[in-house]
Amino acid sequence: MTGATPSLPNSASFRQRLLAGMTVLGLLVAGALAWKIYASDAERQRIAKAQTQSLVKAVEEHVLHTIQLADISLNGFANAIKAMPSSQRGSATVVGALLAANGASFSAKFQVLFIDADGIALAASDPVLVHSTSHAHRDYFQFHRRRDAGNGLYVGKPVIAREDGRRVFFLSRRVESAEGKFVGVIVARMDASRLAAVFDSMRSSQYASVVLAHRGGAIIARAPHFEQTFAAGVAQTDLFERTAGAPAGSGISSGTLDGQTRFYSYRALEDMPLLVSVSIASREWEEALRRDVRIGLAGLVLMAALMFGGGTLAVRSYARLERSENSYRRLYSSLRDGVVLIDCADCIAECNDAFLEIVGYDAQDIIGSDFLPWSPDQWRTGGARKEQDLNTLDQYEKECRRKTGETIYLNIKLWPINYSVGGNALMMLALVRDVTDQKRTQNALRQAHDDLEVKVLQRTAALVRTNEKLKTEISERKLVEEELRKSKDVLQQLSAHQERIKEIERKRIAREIHDDLGQSLLALRIDVSMMHARTAETHPKLHRKANTVLENIDGAIRSVKSIINNLRPATLELGLDAAIEWQVKEFERISGIRCHLTLDTTGICFDRDDERALALFRILQESLTNIARHAQASAVTVMLRVTGSRLCLRVTDNGIGIQPAAGAKPNAFGLVGMRERIHSLGGALDIESGAGHGTVITVYLEIRKDLVARTS
CATH class of the missing domain: 3.30.565.10 (Histidine kinase-like ATPase, C-terminal domain)
Structure with missing residues (x-):
């Protein structure tokens, strides 16, 4: 319809736009869901790494404590044997009494054995271990027998004891005479199953595995599966090579027993050929990842179903609206009086051809313009329409001008339509009728009557004007001075009021910029910073782009701070x-x-x-x-x-x-x-x-x- 706002798009166009919108929304939701799943999986891996590192430290402290207790005992026995006369040092009875007398305090944790210079077991804290057996072929005896061995603690590889079949490993020290001559080796037999039991109690979950391994590659103690893995090789074959450059670290490998992918952390014990490794199977977080994916897919399916149902309903409703719109516009265009639709801002939203013909404007000139030239006079003086005006105003006449400048008279009737929740009219409908001919006839009659009245009053008015002129000249100066003084006072008060309002607005705008834009920029920076930190190793290109975005955000934050300070500096507080x-x-x-x-x-x-x-x-x-x-x-x-x-x-x-x-x-x-x-x-x-x-x-x-x- 000429003079009206563009009609609604047809149903096909609406369906295309709706489909495009739902597609974009679905892609955004799917992308957000994928990012959430990725972030959750990364967080679970970070937690697994933190758990393994923490458990490695605790296991290391326990192992060091256990070895230090045994080493203190070995050192004491070595010094005691060193102080013995040579005649007693070779006596199995004397040395056995020494070991048995002092072995009660530690016999529950380890057993002590003394081997003479020929490699023969001479005495032990537990007599069962002594059968004059030869230990000359053992690695710890061969190590201490060398002249350059020194007096340090030696940690042997894990073995199954011949005496009782226990899974053990040995700690040993060289024993010398007062003259520095090699006289034997003092050995502590450590029960590896005790360490495995402690490791099992320290595990944080059923998927965790704790391993103490000899640097030669053999496992000393492991929880779980201690029996199956004792003295076996570690899963990470290159682990001991890594400790040469990095005594501690983390990684991912496949387990030898269960074949699962495991996240592990390791730490080499200082000055000892021992390595602690803690790993957690990926099954736990993989199950959580699969659960997240299933929930996300279910949500996507539900969202797709809701979008399909809502879209179908929207298309049907739009088709009904389109039919109603077409019927309305046909009726709208056929009226001979002008019809104007006025929005809540008192601007013309629509009008029919009859109204355009009455006022002489084109549609592009009138649509969106202010209705004020055709509004009631009380709106012009009051500044805006009032709800009580709409309820009491029946109709009114208005003197207006056509686009050509010709004066016309209109009879206008207003109806409030489209009320808000609070009962206020959001839009109005105006019915406009041209009454110029009737108004001109009335004005001609009124003018003739007024001319007669003027001629009657002219003579009397001449005398009155003369008298009033004298009075006016006398008081005019006083009135002018008084008005000037009042005007000056009013202007000063207005100026002061404007300054107060300006300061209030500056303070409000600064506060809103700080609360809204500042917080949004800060939240955006936090999100981008997290992405920047997480992509440092995995996505270098995205990492550089995120760094650029961070710089732009920092610049925006500095600009916001500058704007706030220019509006109202914080130091005013x-x-x-x-x-x-x-x-x-x-x-x-x-x-x-x-x-x-x-x-x-x-x-x-x-x-x-x-x-x-x-x-x-x-x-x-x-x-x-x-x-x-x-x-x-x-x-x-x-x-x-x-x-x-x-x-x-x-x-x-x-x-x-x-x-x-x-x-x-x-x-x-x-x-x-x-x-x-x-x-x-x-x-x-x-x-x-x-x-x-x-x-x-x-x-x-x-x-x-x-x-x-x-x-x-």
């Missing part, structure tokens, strides 16, 4: 002194002009929103801005101090001064605005300037008694 000090430093930083500040306001305390403090701060801002733009100064002095009963602010520069022609410019409102703002607060502003001699701006404000009293 700390008081006038702090705000002035910040402003001077900021001006010096930005402009490069050297500044000197003197503050002496002892005994004066302004409220945060005190108009006087705000006025002084804004005048300082305006003065510094003028200096930066026009003064060409190299130094600025700012002073704020108390002089008697007045507070004085003085800004001095060494620039070119204010040119005589500058104050006469019609748009030179800066100095005028400062002067009016101070006058509205009962203060005074003085400007001293000479060409080439700089400018001095001085502001005086009376100090209110309550400010001094509150400070006291």
Whole structure:
């Protein structure tokens, strides 16, 4: 319909747009779900790594504690045997009594055996271990027999004991005489099953595995599966090669027993051929990953079903709406009176051809324009339509002009339609009828009547005008003076009110920028930082892009902070002194002009929103801005101090001064605005300037008694 807003798209176009929208939404949801699953899986792997590293440390501490206890005993026995006479040192009875007498405190944890220089077991804390057996072929005896072996602790490989079939490993020390001659080896037989039992109690879950291995590659103790894996090789064949460069680390490997992928952490014991390894099977987090995927797929299927059902319902509803719209527009176009649809902003949303013909405008000129030229007079004076006007207003006549400038008279009827939840009319419907011909006839009759009245009253009016002229001339001057005074007072009050409103708006806008945009940028930076950290090793290209985004976000945050400080510096909350000090430093930083500040306001305390403090701060801002733009100064002095009963602010520069022609410019409102703002607060502003001699701006404000009293 000519003169109306574009009609609804057809059903096919609507279906295409709806399908495209649902497709985009589905892709976004699927992408978000995939990212969530990926992030959850990465988090579970991070937790597994932390658990293995923590358990490795605990196992290492327990193993070191156990070995240190045994080593202390071995060292004590070695020194005791060293102190014996040579005749007693070779006596199995004497040495056996020594070992048996001191073995009660540790026999539950390990057993001690003394082997003489020929490799024969001479004595033990448990007599069962001594059958004059030869240990000359054992690795620990061969090690200590060498001259360069030293007196250090030797940790042997795991073996199955011939005496009782236990799974053990040996700790040993070289025993020398007082003269330094090799006399034998003192050996502690450690029960590996005890370590395996402790490891089993330390496991955090059924999927965790704890291993103590000899650096030769054989497993000493493992939980679980101790019996099956004792003295077997470790799963990570390159683990001992790694310890040469990194005594601790983490990795992923396949288990030898169950074939599962395992996440492991290891640590080599310092100065010992031992290695602690803790691993966790991936089954636990793989099951969680599969569960997340199943839940996500179920959610996608449910969302697709809901979108399909909702889309079908929307298409059917749209088809009904399209049919209703077509019927409405046919009726709308056939009316001979003008019909106008007015939105909640009092702008014309739609109109029919009859209305365009009445007012003489084209559709592109009228659609979206303000309805004010055709609205009731009370709306024009009141500023906006009122709900009570819509309820009481029946119809009205309006004098208007066509596009050609011709005057026309319209009879207009308004109906409120499309009410909001609160009962307010969101839109209106106007029925417009051209009554220009009837109105012209009425005006002609009224004009003839008025002409007769004028001729009757002209003679009387001449005398009245003469008398009134004399009275007017006498009182005119007084009235003019009084009106000027009142106008000046009103303008000053208006100026002060506008400044207060401006400060309130600056504070509100700064707060909203900080609360909304600042928090959004911070949340965005946190998200991008997390992505930046997580893609450092796996996605270098995305990592670099994330770094660029972080720099852009940081720049945006700095811009937001700058905008907030320009609107309302945060230092205003700390008081006038702090705000002035910040402003001077900021001006010096930005402009490069050297500044000197003197503050002496002892005994004066302004409220945060005190108009006087705000006025002084804004005048300082305006003065510094003028200096930066026009003064060409190299130094600025700012002073704020108390002089008697007045507070004085003085800004001095060494620039070119204010040119005589500058104050006469019609748009030179800066100095005028400062002067009016101070006058509205009962203060005074003085400007001293000479060409080439700089400018001095001085502001005086009376100090209110309550400010001094509150400070006291």
